Every structure is written in C-alpha cells, then in structure tokens.
Amino acid sequence: MSKIEKNGSLGGLLGQYGLDAPLSPEIxxxxxxxxxxxxxxxxxxxxxxxxxxxxxxxxxFLVKKAGIxxxxxxxxxxxxxxxxxxxxxxxxxxxPMSTPPAQEIAQTVTIRPFVSRxxxxxxxxxxxxxxxxxxxxxxxRGFSRLASGPGMGxxxxxxxxAVEKSAGSVVMIVKIVDARTSRTVFMSEExxxxxxxxxSAAGRVVKKFAGWKGKTKSPR
Amino acid sequence: xxxxxxxxxKEREFRECYALHYPAVLGYLVSKVGSIDDAEDxxxxxxxxxxxxxxxxxxxxxxxxxAARFEITNYFNKKxxxxxxxxxxxxxxxxxxxxxxxxxxxxxxxxxxxxEDPANYEDEKERILFDLIxxxxxxxxxxxxxxxxxxxxxxxxxxxxEKRILARLNEKGIKELGDLL
Numbered sequence: 467m468s469k470i471e472k473n474g475s476l477g478g479l480l481g482q483y484g485l486d487a488p489l490s491p492e493i494x495x496x497x498x499x500x501x502x503x504x505x506x507x508x509x510x511x512x513x514x515x516x517x518x519x520x521x522x523x524x525x526x527f528l529v530k531k532a533g534i535x536x537x538x539x540x541x542x543x544x545x546x547x548x549x550x551x552x553x554x555x556x557x558x559x560x561x562p563m564s565t566p567p568a569q570e571i572a573q574t575v576t577i578r579p580f581v582s583r584x585x586x587x588x589x590x591x592x593x594x595x596x597x598x599x600x601x602x603x604x605x606x607r608g609f610s611r612l613a614s615g616p617g618m619g620x621x622x623x624x625x626x627x628a629v630e631k632s633a634g635s636v637v638m639i640v641k642i643v644d645a646r647t648s649r650t651v652f653m654s655e656e657x658x659x660x661x662x663x664x665x666s667a668a669g670r671v672v673k674k675f676a677g678w679k680g681k682t683k684s685p686r
Numbered sequence: 687x688x689x690x691x692x693x694x695x696k697e698r699e700f701r702e703c704y705a706l707h708y709p710a711v712l713g714y715l716v717s718k719v720g721s722i723d724d725a726e727d728x729x730x731x732x733x734x735x736x737x738x739x740x741x742x743x744x745x746x747x748x749x750x751x752x753a754a755r756f757e758i759t760n761y762f763n764k765k766x767x768x769x770x771x772x773x774x775x776x777x778x779x780x781x782x783x784x785x786x787x788x789x790x791x792x793x794x795x796x797x798x799x800x801x802e803d804p805a806n807y808e809d810e811k812e813r814i815l816f817d818l819i820x821x822x823x824x825x826x827x828x829x830x831x832x833x834x835x836x837x838x839x840x841x842x843x844x845x846x847x848e849k850r851i852l853a854r855l856n857e858k859g860i861k862e863l864g865d866l867l
Binding site for chain 2 (some may be wrong): 467474476477478480483484485486487488489491494496497498500504505508511512597646647
C-alpha cells in the first residue's frame, strides 16, 4: 500500500470514485524486472529489417570487393530467392500449430445484479432474475444468464441496472452495454407499484428491448 | 553517415520515450487486460507502432494511451471474449443507477476533468508521476526509479501536483475533500 493511500487524501478520493487502478506489489515488481526484456524485444523487432538490409548490402559489396564475377542481376535474383525461402521458413515456424476455434456465444446477455441504495441486495438480485426470466421467455431458454463472477462469459451484451424506492413506488433503471465495444446500446426506466411487482416492469423493459433489437443486427 | 546519425538520434529519442512512458502504459494495460504476460505483449506492439511514427507524434502520452486502447480492442476481438474485466471503468461507473442515486457521477466527471487538466502538470514527467502514484499506487521510491528521481524528489513533486489539483477542485466549488468522500 502506498503512502498516499494511507494518507487517504487524493489517492483515497480517486479510489472512492473508481478513478484508480491499483497494481499489486507483485505486478509492480514484475514490471520493474521486465523493463529491459520488453525493450530488448521491441529493439529486435524494430531493428531487424534494417539489420537484414545492411547485412545484404555488406555481403554484396564484399563479393564485389573480392572480385568474384557475379553480375548484379544474378545477385539480385539469388537474394530474392533466399529472401522468399527465409520468409517461408519464418512464417512456417511462427504459425500456430492449430488455430483454436472461435468460442461459441453461450448466452447472448449477461445480467449483473442490480445495484440499490434504498433497497437491500436481495431486491437487486430479484430484479435481475425477473429480467432474465422475461428475456428467456421472449427469446428462448439460455438467451440470458445472471453474472456469477466478475466476468461476462462470451456474452454479446452486458446488462447493468439499478432499483430504487421513490415516493411510494419502485423505479427500475436498465442499461445494456455492448460487451465488445463498451458502448451503451439501450436504456430504459420503468416504474412499478411495489418491490414484488418487478416482474411486470421487467416484462415492459424486454418489450422495449425487443423493439430496439428488431431494428438492429443481432447475433440471434 | 547522415542516415546513421538520424537513426541513432531516433533511437536515443525512442529510448528516452520508452523509459518515461513504459510504467504508465504497461500499468494501464495490466489494469485493463488483467494478465501481465498479455499486457507485455501488447505493450511491445504499442511501442513498435510508436517507433514507426516517432517523428510525427507530438503528444506522446496521449498517442500511446490511444494506441494502447486500440490494441486492447484488437486483443479482445482476437480472443473473441467479452470485455468484462477490461471494459472501461467509466462505463461501469457512469451506470444509470449510480447516476440516478446522487451526484456521484457528476462529482466523478469534475474530478476527472481536473485530473486531466494539463495546467496541473509542469511537464510530461509530472503527469506520469501522478499517474504512477495516484492511479496505479506505486510507492514514491518505485515511481522515482522510473523517472530518475530520488524517493524524496518524487514525494516533493507529487505533493506539489496534489496541491495544484486540490486548488483546482477548490475553484470548482469543492472546498473539502471530505465532502466528496
């Protein structure tokens, strides 16, 4: 833990607002250890073409200097053949043995438990579950899933939402994000009379979603 | 001979640029990708791209961060996986739920604007120092090592940046940090 975090001022503020990205001491140690290695790899990749060209030129002039009667045309042809063979060998050596097949999309939508400040965590999970049920009822079983961990599986869309108590009713806010581009593609807000009535609100959200989905290209 | 001199000048410039930006770029990549091995591979690609464009690039920090974001998108496209862990935290934090709850999103935007304001930093080195300490939570000693500063110089510089940022927040109407925490 760094000193600033202990002091809690600006570092704490950034942490509070999700503007920091703390790296563990192990990662930081590895970064420091690999500093030279990464630079060496970059140098190898950037310098290689120039090095090959310089070597070729050096060999050409060496042959010329030695007085070997090789005409420029023959030399160029030989260089071209050698380059093709080397390039072929290089590609063959670097090509993967087998390309892993693209992973199939298991569920199209992953729903995160809804957040809530005015209601308990169970209400958030219940709303997410209601939305999952409504989506599966409309698009078939397996269309959506509830997120069980930090990942999104291979889902096309991620659903974030909130449920809050507001003047005698409950408001459900849903945002759908394209998981590959992080762009918000759909947003909706629905009111329901009581906490237990979130099924109908979820149904209305899915209806709106269906309207949006009908207008767009979708994987399913 | 001239070409050799130009080339060696370019390499020197590139080396300096790498030394200055490596920790922040790699830190950003690790925080988005999650794997240090993959982040290092992407980091190489980013710096190789920079090498090819070194003469054209003016604001190297911005350029590197944009290139890093582009490479991250490529990485996830290649992997054909969702960007759950690496998705921009902004999207998660600017969640409609959070925005609806209170002034959280508004405050966050103010803080981000203030932090991004170049007026807070005397030079590129200060900006990187701030990123390393405040965002990636390097110690003063670790950050100083990358930037050729002693532990004390790093702390002194960081405190100055912090003061400037707090003054800017003050100008924006945030008198006490406690109001935001």
